[in-house]
Amino acid sequence: KEKSFVEEPPELELKDLTSHLEYAFFEDSNKLSVIISKNLKVDEREALLNVLKSYKRAIAWKISDIKGIDLRFCTHKILMEDDYKPVVQSQRRPVGEPNSLCS
Template sequence: SALETLKIELSQLSKGLKYVFLGSGNTFPVIISSELSVDQERKLINLLQEHKSVLGWTIADIKDISPLICSHRIHLEEGAHPRRDPQRRLNPTIKEVVKKEVLKLLDAGIIYPISHSKWVSPTQVVSKKSRVTLVENENGVPIPTRVVTGWRICIDYRKLNSAT
């Protein structure tokens, strides 16, 4: 199952934090304070291991959030006029990234389709931050470069925010 094989690339942590693993073979990483006593750390790890199944390790684990548990309503200012901004043009590669992400969120029940909305905000796709790597150019000279490791989908809610 996905829970048994979940293994991710870990990033460097800020001072005062450290990784501990709830599964064997460096699986199920969680971040805890590095300033806990040995006894506090042991108790925390035992508690987290005992309740590991209730944590959302992947987006697929967060299926069907009931509106009875969590719902959201945006309160608009009096007289706010709806805005339907056009979608920004996306190249075919980025369009595919957006499509996959939307399908993943639909499948997980985090978003759902609606047929009509008075408010539409544009999507922006940016590359995820990555470390600088030396990549050789055509002359064999190493050039510091940020290699794209993934994409982050953002929604431009500035106009909606100005009406709240």
């Protein structure tokens, strides 16, 4: 079975955030992160992080962390050729089906 992010956190690539947001970390290792507002007071920040830490196993860090979800039903691969061109296809209706927009 695949380990959850809580048991085995990955190395993070932290991206630049907008000026009103900042990263906060659950552990000293800087691996389990959340994005919070910079405008929080110190006591609000600590209270928020304490609540999030107490429920960190309930947070779905990735789809395999969600209990009761079978990954075979939730994941698929889209294989594309190197020279693919994205195309928008219109939705097809069976012949004789009334157009719901016109009725």
